[in-house]
Amino acid sequence: MTKDVRVGIIGLGNMGSAHARMIAEGKVPGLRLAAVADVRAEVAEKFPETTFFESGSELIRSGLVDAVVVCTPHFDHTRYGIECLDAGLHLLVEKPISVHKADCERLIKASEGKDVVFAAMFNQRTDPAYKKLKHLIESGELGEIERVQWTITDWYRPDVYYSSGGWRATWAGEGGGVLMNQCPHQLDLWQWLFGMPETIWAECQIGRFHDIEVEDSVTAVMKYSDGKRGVLITTTGEAPGTNRLEVACSRGRVVLENGKIEWLRNEVENREFLRTTKNHFGKPDLWRIEIPFENTGEQHLGVLKNFAKAILEGETLIAPAAEGMNSVELCNAMLLSSAEGAEVRLPMDSVRYERLLKERIAASKPKEKVDEQGAVDSEEFAKSF
Amino acid sequence: MTKDVRVGIIGLGNMGSAHARMIAEGKVPGLRLAAVADVRAEVAEKFPETTFFESGSELIRSGLVDAVVVCTPHFDHTRYGIECLDAGLHLLVEKPISVHKADCERLIKASEGKDVVFAAMFNQRTDPAYKKLKHLIESGELGEIERVQWTITDWYRPDVYYSSGGWRATWAGEGGGVLMNQCPHQLDLWQWLFGMPETIWAECQIGRFHDIEVEDSVTAVMKYSDGKRGVLITTTGEAPGTNRLEVACSRGRVVLENGKIEWLRNEVENREFLRTTKNHFGKPDLWRIEIPFENTGEQHLGVLKNFAKAILEGETLIAPAAEGMNSVELCNAMLLSSAEGAEVRLPMDSVRYERLLKERIAASKPKEKVDEQGAVDSEEFAKSF
Numbered sequence: 026m027t028k029d030v031r032v033g034i035i036g037l038g039n040m041g042s043a044h045a046r047m048i049a050e051g052k053v054p055g056l057r058l059a060a061v062a063d064v065r066a067e068v069a070e071k072f073p074e075t076t077f078f079e080s081g082s083e084l085i086r087s088g089l090v091d092a093v094v095v096c097t098p099h100f101d102h103t104r105y106g107i108e109c110l111d112a113g114l115h116l117l118v119e120k121p122i123s124v125h126k127a128d129c130e131r132l133i134k135a136s137e138g139k140d141v142v143f144a145a146m147f148n149q150r151t152d153p154a155y156k157k158l159k160h161l162i163e164s165g166e167l168g169e170i171e172r173v174q175w176t177i178t179d180w181y182r183p184d185v186y187y188s189s190g191g192w193r194a195t196w197a198g199e200g201g202g203v204l205m206n207q208c209p210h211q212l213d214l215w216q217w218l219f220g221m222p223e224t225i226w227a228e229c230q231i232g233r234f235h236d237i238e239v240e241d242s243v244t245a246v247m248k249y250s251d252g253k254r255g256v257l258i259t260t261t262g263e264a265p266g267t268n269r270l271e272v273a274c275s276r277g278r279v280v281l282e283n284g285k286i287e288w289l290r291n292e293v294e295n296r297e298f299l300r301t302t303k304n305h306f307g308k309p310d311l312w313r314i315e316i317p318f319e320n321t322g323e324q325h326l327g328v329l330k331n332f333a334k335a336i337l338e339g340e341t342l343i344a345p346a347a348e349g350m351n352s353v354e355l356c357n358a359m360l361l362s363s364a365e366g367a368e369v370r371l372p373m374d375s376v377r378y379e380r381l382l383k384e385r386i387a388a389s390k391p392k393e394k395v396d397e398q399g400a401v402d403s404e405e406f407a408k409s410f
Numbered sequence: 411m412t413k414d415v416r417v418g419i420i421g422l423g424n425m426g427s428a429h430a431r432m433i434a435e436g437k438v439p440g441l442r443l444a445a446v447a448d449v450r451a452e453v454a455e456k457f458p459e460t461t462f463f464e465s466g467s468e469l470i471r472s473g474l475v476d477a478v479v480v481c482t483p484h485f486d487h488t489r490y491g492i493e494c495l496d497a498g499l500h501l502l503v504e505k506p507i508s509v510h511k512a513d514c515e516r517l518i519k520a521s522e523g524k525d526v527v528f529a530a531m532f533n534q535r536t537d538p539a540y541k542k543l544k545h546l547i548e549s550g551e552l553g554e555i556e557r558v559q560w561t562i563t564d565w566y567r568p569d570v571y572y573s574s575g576g577w578r579a580t581w582a583g584e585g586g587g588v589l590m591n592q593c594p595h596q597l598d599l600w601q602w603l604f605g606m607p608e609t610i611w612a613e614c615q616i617g618r619f620h621d622i623e624v625e626d627s628v629t630a631v632m633k634y635s636d637g638k639r640g641v642l643i644t645t646t647g648e649a650p651g652t653n654r655l656e657v658a659c660s661r662g663r664v665v666l667e668n669g670k671i672e673w674l675r676n677e678v679e680n681r682e683f684l685r686t687t688k689n690h691f692g693k694p695d696l697w698r699i700e701i702p703f704e705n706t707g708e709q710h711l712g713v714l715k716n717f718a719k720a721i722l723e724g725e726t727l728i729a730p731a732a733e734g735m736n737s738v739e740l741c742n743a744m745l746l747s748s749a750e751g752a753e754v755r756l757p758m759d760s761v762r763y764e765r766l767l768k769e770r771i772a773a774s775k776p777k778e779k780v781d782e783q784g785a786v787d788s789e790e791f792a793k794s795f
Contacts, residue, residue: 171648176559178658183683186690226611226631233637234684244631244639246611252618254629256641263556263658264680264693273563273648295649298568299619305571308649368751 030115030336031059033090035081035105037068040119040146040325041096045072047326055333060089081105085112092142092336094329095119098192099200103128107135115142117332120209122349124200125382126357126375129350136346142335144328144342145349149210150217151322154281158272159218161279161288161316168275168294173219173247173255179266180207180259187235191391194237198391200382202239203261204229204356212352213344215257221351222247222255226368227359234262238389245359277311286316357382415500415721416444418475420466420490422453425504425531425710426481430457432711440718445474466490470497477527477721479714480504483577484585488513495520500527502717505594507734509585510767511742511760514735521731527720529713529727530734534595535602536707539666543657544603546664546673546701553660553679558604558632558640564651565592565644572620576776579622583776585767587624588646589614589741597737598729600642606736607632607640611753612744619647623774630744662696671701742767 062078069077078084092115192198229240247255269282277290291309334340447463454462477500577583614625632640654667662675676694719725
């Protein structure tokens, strides 16, 4: 195959427009922007050269595209995703792949037995720091992972952000708060680097910093069957906030923070030293290591390029969409644990969570105080993820 | 009053010997070492110039002392403490003041209405870093405290430490593990700096790194009525470990780590900026501040000096013993929460915890593998707290 893949974009919000522009500008070898769709007729003018549909389903049935990128509001990912897969089209879904696990299961089921590429937009997997950390873990250099602590409290969002749309930060509009909207990347990286825990206990504070009906502050503890423990803390209400990933392992301690990877490496593996030293207050000798890496990955562009190459040359996907269920499950389990005030065992019962979410959606109300003047700048928005 | 206070030390283990030596060497103005007591007759030779008793109760009744420092194994703090108070003697108790809250209540009750000085050995309150942080909080400079995260995983103890005594790290011998033995200082500083939480959820992993029957790895989440959240993580099994205290507040973020206090200060208070900014992705402007402080406090010596001055001149105590119940309650509540698999509300039911501890003590066994050769070096030991 050497012919370009004809791509359709469904949903021309901030992220969809950014992706469409990159493809239209020829930045993604192998992809050609063939059609765009949005329910708002007026956004057609953003891409005057490209066939426009007011309905995603029409775009899917048009015969004009071989592949689709779904960038609609979260709740429509499942529906359009399934339509694409049923039509035999290659599919790239924005994060989160669905709002809840049961929808993920439906989406993934629709992909079974289909000879299509099915990917998810987890652009942060292209970040050299996380790639390096993944390499260190998989190569065995770090030994056993004992403890993970990720504090991501620099997802700062002031009130004006939330009041820019009545649907923002509502259960009906987005299906969650910081976990569903800002944190899916870290939740995906978490499961990509450390795997899925056995249980989750979490507290999700609803509208602690902002007048919103969803969570804006979360503390979660994850237990793994091998004894490893993880703590994730996130909020949109803290300034200046922290983004620090600390990984304690038998070969020492790795910290990712401020664009640096610092590794304090135990010369002797801790578990061995612990058993064999004769010194009551001794510790393994250390090496202080800083691991250099390039500062930026290709992010969204990298995922789009990979999507093209996967279709044209069979390249391995950076983020197969089926893996996208894990971050949704982590998010759902945190919300479920907090609502029930109890630890949740994984795999989580997807029906139980769907029931909780539907109750919340039924009681959900669009925000009354909407500041139409405060429209979000699209470029700033795309950069912020 | 100008006459020196005649002090007796009960318990000549590592800490008791260190305190006795400081007093005997005249390092504590106003205190004179008048008597020492230990159940082991052979330790009398450590202090040949001083009257020795094989029984703490005899020392208390001897009429030779005006004040007592209790440095026995944890479980005897309550009993000797009460005897001292009933005899009208001034009292300084090593940490923890008792092993469980009900015993703390008994001890504190015995002090009521007595005209004596009743102090606890929380020497880390003399540390200039914590004093400075306390000053910043109390002066209002930090605004509202929003989140506290203290990772204290540098309490490293290899197996040889635990096998140095059959009683070590057993429920019967010490009444707990890292929380009862290493962490009381941080638990005290926690309540001193941030107050007591409303609820605690914790997991205490029993013998995760070591072959011991008590906890050696803890993850605890504390909720406060004002919305503030705290996470405390500690273990004796991690090398090199971390000691990092992060405090997020409306005036920015303070981090105590590696002997430094770093404060990223919000020029505008966060809660105000959040409400008033028109910029969706804006953040308050920052000042990067490093706060200098002297590197060491007077530690144990400082507390002994303060004890003397409190008796002789009415100086305010660094750590009134009644406050020592708080760190015990935090420790107990973490162990109770973990055992029950549920959040514990504070004030904790002291009877419920005493029942759990008694069950554990009944099932407790001294360690079989004891390495008598591996006796702990006393000076190294004292330094390690």
